[in-house]
Every structure is written in C-alpha cells, then in structure tokens.
Amino acid sequence: MKKLLSILALMLLAQPALAAINATLYKSPSCGCCEEYVKYLEKNGFKVNAINSNDMSAIKTQDGSSNLASCHTTRIGNYTVEGHVPVAAIQKLLREKPSIAGISAPGMPQNSPGMGPEIKGTLKIYQLGNAAEPKLFSVE
Numbered sequence: 001m002k003k004l005l006s007i008l009a010l011m012l013l014a015q016p017a018l019a020a021i022n023a024t025l026y027k028s029p030s031c032g033c034c035e036e037y038v039k040y041l042e043k044n045g046f047k048v049n050a051i052n053s054n055d056m057s058a059i060k061t062q063d064g065s066s067n068l069a070s071c072h073t074t075r076i077g078n079y080t081v082e083g084h085v086p087v088a089a090i091q092k093l094l095r096e097k098p099s100i101a102g103i104s105a106p107g108m109p110q111n112s113p114g115m116g117p118e119i120k121g122t123l124k125i126y127q128l129g130n131a132a133e134p135k136l137f138s139v140e
Helices: 001-017 032-043 056-063 087-096
Strands: 020-029 046-052 074-078 080-082 101-106 124-128 136-140
Touching: 020 032, 020 056, 032 046, 056 074, 074 087, 080 087, 087 101, 087 136
Parallel strands: 020 046, 080 101
Antiparallel strands: 020 074, 074 080, 101 124, 124 136
C-alpha cells in the first residue's frame, strides 16, 4: 500500500512538468507554412491557439519584431517568438529567461520547422529587442 501511495504521489508531482505550454500564434489566414508550424509546436508539447489576422504588420510593430519579421508571430508567456523558430531555441528561452522581448528566425528559411526538412545546426536565431544590430541568440 505504501508503494502504491508513493507512486501516486510521484505521478501527481510530475504532472505540472507534463502540462502543455500555452502559445498564441498570429498568422495570415492563407499561409500554409504557418499551419505546418502550428502542427510542429503541437507535436512538441505546445497547446497552440492560432489566430488569423489580416494585419500582421500591426502585431509585429507592437512587439518590436518588425526588423526581424517572418510570416507568423507567436506569444509564449512574456516572450515573442517570431517565425519558424525550432523548439530547442524556445525551450532555451523559457529555461534561461533572459531579459529580452523574444527570439526570431527572420524570413522564411527553408531549413526551419514548417518549411521543409529541418537541418540542425544551420539556423540562426536572433534576440528581439531595440538593438540597432541583431544579436545572435543561438544556432539551431
């Protein structure tokens, strides 16, 4: 009986770690690669609320990602994730909690999640912020 109670207690304690991470993704209603990125996030443990917008430039201006823009913008916690950013970079962002607005994979790189086969180690992820020159966050 003690063993069963111990197992149940461990399961309850582990539950928060298994909870999905909420993400709100803003995208154009006609963008196919955005839908692929939503699927990618969901396969990797995110609960995605996808919102269609016909004014993506307004969203990008709000969060300072317009100089490193891509086709969609995701909000996860207090951070902005711009474009086809690999989950590894998002996990690093959430784990390290740097004092930045977010991260970006600018443009629509062919080797990124949602844009064809992902080629690890080739994608530059930049910090979002007010810096005149983009600052590298990671290479994924």
